[in-house]
Amino acid sequence: MKKVTFKKSFWQSVLSMIALAVFAYVAIASFGVASQKRQLPDGRYEVSKQYAKGNTETVTGNVDFNGRWDGPVTVEYQDNNYILTHTEEVNMEDGYRHGISKVTYPNGKVENICYRHGTRVDSENCEKKSAAIDSEDNTGYGIFSYKYPWFAFKLDALGFDDNYVKAYIDTLESILYSTEFGLEEFDDMYENVLDILEETPYDSIIQVNAELSIFNGLDLILSHEFRLATIHSYGKSDGNTYNVVKLIYPNYLLSLNELGVTDSDFEGFCSEYDLIMSSFNPVAPDDPFFVDSMDQRMFITLDSIYSSGEESAKKSQSLKSAVLSNKDISMRDLEQEFLSRISSQSINLTPSEISEIVLFTILEKFIFGDLINSAVKEAFTIKKGIVVLPTVITVFSGNTSSTSAVLDGNVIEDGGGEVTSRGMAWGTIYNPTTDNQVLLLGTGTGEFVANLTELTEGLTYYARAFAINSAGTAYGNVISFIAQNTTGINAGDLSTLDFSIYPNPASDKITITFKAEDSEGMVFTMFDVNGKVILQKELANRVTGENIVNVDLSEIKGGLYVCQLKGDETTIAVQTLLINR
DSSP: OOOOOOOOOHHHHHHTOSSOTTHHHHHHHHHTOEEEEEEOTTSOEEEEEEOTTSOEEEEEEEEOTTSOEEEEEEEEEEOTTOOEEEEEEEEEETTEEEEEEEEEOTTSOEEEEEEETTEEEOGGGTTTTOOOOOOSOOSHHHHHHHHOHHHHHHHHHTTOOHHHHHHHHHHHHHHHTTSOOOGGGHHHHHHHHHHHHTTSTTHHHHHHHHHHHHHHHHHHHTTOHHHHHHHHHHHTSOSOHHHHHHHHOHHHHHHHHHTTOOHHHHHHHHHHHHHHHTTSOOOOTTSTTHHHHHHHHHHHHHHHHHHTSHHHHHHHHHHHHHHHTTOOOOHHHHHHHHHHHHHTSOSSOOHHHHHHHHHHHHHGGGGGOOHHHHHHHHHHHHHHTOOOOOEEEEEEEEEEOSSOEEEEEEEEEOTTSOOOEEEEEEESSSSOOTTSEEEEOOSSSEEEEEEEOSOOTTOEEEEEEEEEETTEEEEOOOEEEEOOOTTSOOHHHHHOSSOEEESSSBSSEEEEEEEESSOOOOEEEEEETTSOEEEEEEOOSOOSEEEEEEEEOTTSOSEEEEEEEEETTEEEEEEEEEEOO
16 A cells, blocks of 8 residues: 555644643634633523634533533524524533434424434434434445534534535545555545645535534543543542542543553642642632633643653643644654653653643544544445444433432444443443443343442442443443432432541541431441442431541451441431542
8 A cells, every 4th residue: 555645634733732731722713713601691601603714603501510511502503694594402411412403404494303412313212212223325424414413514504515515525435445444544544635635625624624623522521531520629529639530530540550650640640730720719619610710720730730841841842833833743643652652651650741641531532523534434444344333322211219220221333243242331430331330231232221229329320331342342421320219318418418527538447527406316337339338337325416426447448438327217418438558
């Protein structure tokens, strides 16, 4: 195969920058996209973006605590004369389309499309579990138009109708398939073709798709585990990011372990991270722009730590200068250089080196922002008979009791290979895997039901469906729920009833404090992550008002535990405890 010399498009240059603080704002400004966010009098948010062509996109709706669209959302598009042209009304969950999306075109045409956590499913049964329907057209355009109709609608609003998009993707594939290559070379060859098409009238759609891919990447970053840990740490906890990661996001820490980051090194990095984060003026969690402040501070802090190393500072400045001068940077070359450098580093990593690794794991999300690339790559794997990971979604049925929950899973696609195992991974940590608690539920594609039992009342659980084929294990979206009766105590009550444990993490003993309205009996219980009772203590001689009780932990091994305070057969409060040995 002839190796073609090529340059990366500008948006991938942005992805290549490990060190650029608040890179999103630089990328948007470089494209000439003006973005503005404000809170409306009714509490909803409005985000407006004006693209280089003069079109305006305005999104209005509520957001969750992590800043992701949540609930009914309206998306409106105006042309460069400020005339409303396209409208979408859709429900969102965790930032993904979830339910019926009603789109209206300028000519009055209306379409209803169903999604489950961002995945398109059968519209006729949208209110049910929603079986998937596969597109029979396995070309790049066929997959793109079927799987990502919301994105095709967005392109139409920005001046590129279906016929134009089809012609562009067909041309892209025609050039792409003129040379034989393997899947590992796909991204390089795809960029080669973009370089060729940039010299044609298709340069405009390439530019617009680059803009949209940036925003898609930003949306994906909203669910990155380190970002979620930061928001939790400064919005719901005591500003100790390491504790939050260890307690709620330990699988992210495991992924860092695989890159050579030890727990102790990461704890040292978090200490420096929290020191800088705490130097900013405090922002109350109920501030309308709390999440935006946390995002900006997170990137500034990561960049500050990364740039503190002498060599890192030089590379940081070099990369920033390269992007700001529109110099081409190879994402693949930088990735290979990064991984090579990490593998050759000493056992003890500096905070600067760990900051680089964290930034890299965040920026990796951007590779999935280009949906045209994703569709053409999927068409390529089908054409070549390459097995890829299955497609899976998770749905919470809403049916819970104090000790059980019912979840639905759906293997939408098999990835071109037989699904030999499927089921539900669950536990008390975010993004559980098959290394955590697992309920196996058959093989093949289609829907399945997971009945989780022996849960601890009042505790927050996380779960996601999975499916395994010869390419590996694929996971669906993660969902969270609290084990409780629908008429019982709500989540807010369980976390705010003056029940505290300190120190946390603990070693040999803890002190628990709580307030009581009477002197009736109460029981303190510790469970491990599998729900097994490890310690139980009756709190005798309790008094009305504040109570303080010491608990000996010397016989309990290190790990993550759930502490429950219960009285009169009713769970009053639940806290998570980490024991370090």
